[in-house]
Amino acid sequence: MTQQPLSPLRLPLAPLGLLALTLALSACGGGPASKAPAQAAAQPPVDFVYDGKDHSWSSDGRQGGIKAQAINSGDNTLSYEGWTAATNAWGPIEVNRSNGEKNAGDGRTLSIGGQTFANGFGVHAGSSMTFQIGGQCTSFTATVGMDDEVGDRGSVVFQVYADGVKLYDSGVVRGSDSGRAVNVNVAGKNELKLVVTDAGDGLNYDHADWANAMLRSCGGTASIAPAPPVSGNVQYSGKLIITKGGTYSGNWESQDTGAAVSIRTSEPVIIENSNIRGRGHLIHGFRNRVTIRNTRGYALNPNVAGRTHGYAVAAEELMSLRIENSYFENTGGIYIREFWGDPNRGDTIKILRNQIRNVNGTKSDGNGGYQNASHIVQALHMNAVRRVPNVEVAWNEIINEPGKSATEENINILASSGTPNSPMLIHDNYIQGAYPVSPATTTNYAGGGILLGDGKVSDPLDSGYTRVYNNQIVGTTNHGLAIAGGVSHQMYNNRVVGSGRLPDGTRLPAANVGLYVWDPYGAGKLTPPTFANNVMRDNVVGWTRVGSDGRTSNNPMWFPNCGLNNTVCTGNQDLGTVTLDMERQEFTRWQSKLSSAGIKVGP
Numbered sequence: 001m002t003q004q005p006l007s008p009l010r011l012p013l014a015p016l017g018l019l020a021l022t023l024a025l026s027a028c029g030g031g032p033a034s035k036a037p038a039q040a041a042a043q044p045p046v047d048f049v050y051d052g053k054d055h056s057w058s059s060d061g062r063q064g065g066i067k068a069q070a071i072n073s074g075d076n077t078l079s080y081e082g083w084t085a086a087t088n089a090w091g092p093i094e095v096n097r098s099n100g101e102k103n104a105g106d107g108r109t110l111s112i113g114g115q116t117f118a119n120g121f122g123v124h125a126g127s128s129m130t131f132q133i134g135g136q137c138t139s140f141t142a143t144v145g146m147d148d149e150v151g152d153r154g155s156v157v158f159q160v161y162a163d164g165v166k167l168y169d170s171g172v173v174r175g176s177d178s179g180r181a182v183n184v185n186v187a188g189k190n191e192l193k194l195v196v197t198d199a200g201d202g203l204n205y206d207h208a209d210w211a212n213a214m215l216r217s218c219g220g221t222a223s224i225a226p227a228p229p230v231s232g233n234v235q236y237s238g239k240l241i242i243t244k245g246g247t248y249s250g251n252w253e254s255q256d257t258g259a260a261v262s263i264r265t266s267e268p269v270i271i272e273n274s275n276i277r278g279r280g281h282l283i284h285g286f287r288n289r290v291t292i293r294n295t296r297g298y299a300l301n302p303n304v305a306g307r308t309h310g311y312a313v314a315a316e317e318l319m320s321l322r323i324e325n326s327y328f329e330n331t332g333g334i335y336i337r338e339f340w341g342d343p344n345r346g347d348t349i350k351i352l353r354n355q356i357r358n359v360n361g362t363k364s365d366g367n368g369g370y371q372n373a374s375h376i377v378q379a380l381h382m383n384a385v386r387r388v389p390n391v392e393v394a395w396n397e398i399i400n401e402p403g404k405s406a407t408e409e410n411i412n413i414l415a416s417s418g419t420p421n422s423p424m425l426i427h428d429n430y431i432q433g434a435y436p437v438s439p440a441t442t443t444n445y446a447g448g449g450i451l452l453g454d455g456k457v458s459d460p461l462d463s464g465y466t467r468v469y470n471n472q473i474v475g476t477t478n479h480g481l482a483i484a485g486g487v488s489h490q491m492y493n494n495r496v497v498g499s500g501r502l503p504d505g506t507r508l509p510a511a512n513v514g515l516y517v518w519d520p521y522g523a524g525k526l527t528p529p530t531f532a533n534n535v536m537r538d539n540v541v542g543w544t545r546v547g548s549d550g551r552t553s554n555n556p557m558w559f560p561n562c563g564l565n566n567t568v569c570t571g572n573q574d575l576g577t578v579t580l581d582m583e584r585q586e587f588t589r590w591q592s593k594l595s596s597a598g599i600k601v602g603p
Contacts, residue, residue: 058087078213089126098122098147099207105571112145113178117211125198125206138217145179147207152176154205162189254278281310289320299331305366320347329357332377348390355602356398358405374406382416389422400433409448415455418465430590434476445510449473453485456521460487490535499578500546507546514543516558532565542575
């Protein structure tokens with residue numbers, strides 16, 4: 001049985017739609033905006049209770065997913081970067097807050113001698129942090145001292161090493177001392193190590209701060225968005241209709257709104273080493289088993305008024321789908337509707353190591369141009385893909401540019417689920433940008449990073465069981481990460497940053513909130529509830545909004561339904577005010593991460 005390709009305008013959507021969700025968020029103001037750490041008032045010292053147990057902590061850098069320092073030209077704030085190794089004698093090292101007690105996220109605003117700091121590290125004596133700086137910076141600077149949370153108690157020694165050689169020793173620093181300025185020449189040095197010892201008198205109250213830690217006058221390079229690969233001088237043939245299983249390589253195009261490649265068999269099909277372009281869907285199939293690899297796809301203006309670009313891949317009632325090391329540009333993204341495969345024979349969904357550029361739902365004007373209007377599209381949209389084990393979406397690079405894209409959520413999991421024993425895994429992806437057609441003037445928009453639990457279901461097994469971790473989300477307008485329904489979703493150890501500005505510095509008026517957990521459909525009140533046991537934890541988030549008067553405010557988190565049916569939100573760390581430079585550093589961080597992991601994305 002075959003089915004004609006669906007128009008993007010006819011594909012099923014969420015019952016309420018994320019635009020309504022966004023408008024509601026905006027009407028609520030996105031929850032109370034949080035102040036940057038530097039604005040917090042000094043707090044009195046605390047009596048810390050030492051229980052005599054070992055609460056030491058160590059990290060090899062995997063928590064942040066970073067194995068190399070992401071160096072930009074100029075000055076770099078060290079607390080925005082990932083260490084390659086770290087240890088601490090009392091709980092984890094805290095970023096942009098004091099050491100606090102033995103749990104993650106329990107510190108306070110960094111404060112030395114009554115002066116507060118927005119950036120830096122809160123540590124406990126018996127600590128070390130190692131950074132790879134690649135010989136790119138001239139100096140390391142910081143203000144060091146005992147944090148005010150211990151009053152005049154405690155004593156430590158601060159030390160700075162570069163390439164194994166000690167370059168700085170503070171001598172004994174006590175709780176009664178004011179902050180000390182550190183300025184160390186690290187020109188040509190590859191490894192920076194920051195150490196705090198207990199000054200030989202034990203660990204009691206040894207809460208130490210590396211405040212405003214900076215790498216100065218660096219010569220690194222960074223690009224917020226790399227140039228896309230080009231198709232070159234490709235000679236395209238016409239459409240391809242596949243009716244038998246096998247491996248297909250070639251260059252195909254569609255100059256009308258039909259699919260460039262149509263798959264009309266349930267036998268396994270491999271499309272590899274190919275170039276595809278068209279005015280409709282690039283690849284469309286119905287009840288297929290398909291692998292797509294090392295393939296480039298480009299959507300063309302459909303030249304039909306009101307119609308949008310086709311999907312890169314439209315897989316309906318699919319049996320199995322694997323897309324790897326491919327590149328898609330200007331398309332409506334990857335759309336998957338329902339799963340009809342057999343997990344016992346290995347059928348599942350894998351979206352791995354792809355590059356997706358400028359997901360675009362802008363409507364054509366029928367004359368080679370575009371309207372100032374768009375249809376809802378996503379880089380990856382799973383619709384009613386239920387109870388599927390072994391699903392993985394990993395190591396994909398998704399970049400949207402303002403004026404060249406119109407994207408809602410980059411990844412939207414609508415009424416879809418993994419299984420209790422094999423949740424969907426969405427990890428180690430880089431997602432940048434989610435813009436309306438006119439981002440500088442649009443005030444409400446549903447663009448976001450990753451949304452779980454969209455849509456309302458009645459069976460708890462039909463929406464949930466997803467793990468989202470180690471992703472980087474940058475400047476995705478309405479939200480970075482969100483849970484809006486489902487059961488046993490978990491989002492953790494992700495980095496989410498938004499400056500509230502377009503890359504050229506223009507205000508982004510629809511910028512809203514970094515993380516949210518909200519039950520807009522009332523699913524938590526159903527019997528049985530289909531909003532329950534969700535987790536939003538240990539993410540690093542900074543989300544800044546810019547007012548029409550140019551003033552900034554921060555709105556990193558909004559959790560109106562944490563606590564509902566055992567839903568937990570904990571340990572999420574606020575970066576404070578985010579700048580465009582911080583956004584740009586995220587892409588450099590991503591490149592370093594790929595290099596360290598030996599991962600190649602795209603063809």
